[in-house]
Amino acid sequence: MLNKGKVLAEGFAVTAQDHHSFLPIVYKAFPAPSKLSGIIFDDRVDDRLSDAKVCIESGQCVTTHMDGEYSFENIVSGEYQVTVTKMDYISKTKTIVLPSGANIRQDFRLLPELSDGQIRITVTWNDVKKWPPSNIDNDLDIHLWTPFSESSGYYHISVDNVGNCQNFENESYPCLEVDASQGSGPEVVALYPVVDPVVGDFAFGVLNYYDGYQGVPSITDLDVKVVVERYEGSTETFYVPQTGTGDFWYVFNIEDGVILTEDLNCITWAGNPLVDPPVCPTP
Known part of the structure; x- marks a missing residue:
């Protein structure tokens, strides 16, 4: 029969038939709880979004109030899929790693769903191919020219003239929804027509903003992709x-809602293609 001895710092001392044994106490360390919080924004105008639902894959969900903020307290550390949804907006999911005891801030930026007649153009690129010697991110910029107007000429949407994504002044009003100057984008421009389809002739292209600086990769080397939704x-x-010389990818024209690429889709130099159309090489 074992007789309990005194409690030691490291365990219990016991005796059995004059033989001493030692039973260690095992202390199990429980991970400290983590916290995840952030703000949900409208990606076009930086407004905070209320009534957005934020859920983590464990099944916990919270809803943002007027300040657009959300918070999860006392979460077990680990990797989580976090999804944000809101009526009339495109949902977004991100993978977030929560270390033990961490307080992680993760904001989300949502774009509205498209409605009748609308077109959205998104540009992304390779964020690995940076340029030396400072390992600086490349910066690609969207450029969109609108149909000619007797009152204002050609309207040019770019980082210097983003338009207004809320107040539409003519039948096919474009605006730069998202401008990105680092990473892999995205940059996003949208056409918000009052009538369907989009009316008039547009020209669309992508500028390699830092082209000409020492070490800057050519736009042909940056795996640039344009998606039209x-x-x-x-x-x-x-x-x-993959070939061509210049700082500008002239991608396509839009004529009354129809995308045209014939004799286009080439590398050239920046300028208004509606005024001075470049001569693209025949594929």
């Missing part, structure tokens, strides 16, 4: 040509 769900994808 329409309100009815169709998409078209375009990839940057």
Whole structure:
């Protein structure tokens, strides 16, 4: 029969038939709880979004109030899929790693769903191919020219003139929804027509903003991709040509809602293609 001895710092001392034994106490360390919080924004205008639902894959969900903020307390550390949904917006999911005892801030930026007649153009690129010697991110910029107007000429949407994503002044009003100057984008421009289909002639291209600086990769080396989404769900994808000289990828024209690429989709130099159309080489 074992007789309990005194409690030691490291365990229990016991005796059995004059033989001493030692039973260690095992202390199990429980991970400290973590916290996840952030703000949900409208990606076009930086407004905070209320009534957005934020859920983690464990089944916990919270809803944002007027300040757009959300918070999860006392979460077990680990990797989680976090999904944000809101009526009339495109949902977004991110993978987030929560270390033990961490307080992680993760904001989300949502774009609205497209409605009748609307077109959204998104540009992404390779964020690995940075340029030396400072390992700086590349910066690609969207450029969209609108149909000619007797009162204002050609309207040019770019980082210097983003348009207004809320107040539409004519039949096919474009705006730069998202401008990105680091990483892999995305940059996003949208056409918000009052009538369907989009009316008039547009020209669209992508500028390699830092082209000409020492060490900057050519736009042909940056794996640039353009995706065109329409309100009815169709998409078209375009990839940057692998050859050509210039700082500008002239991607396509849009004529009364129809995307035209014949004799286009080439590398050239920046300028208004509607005024001075470049001569693209025949594939």
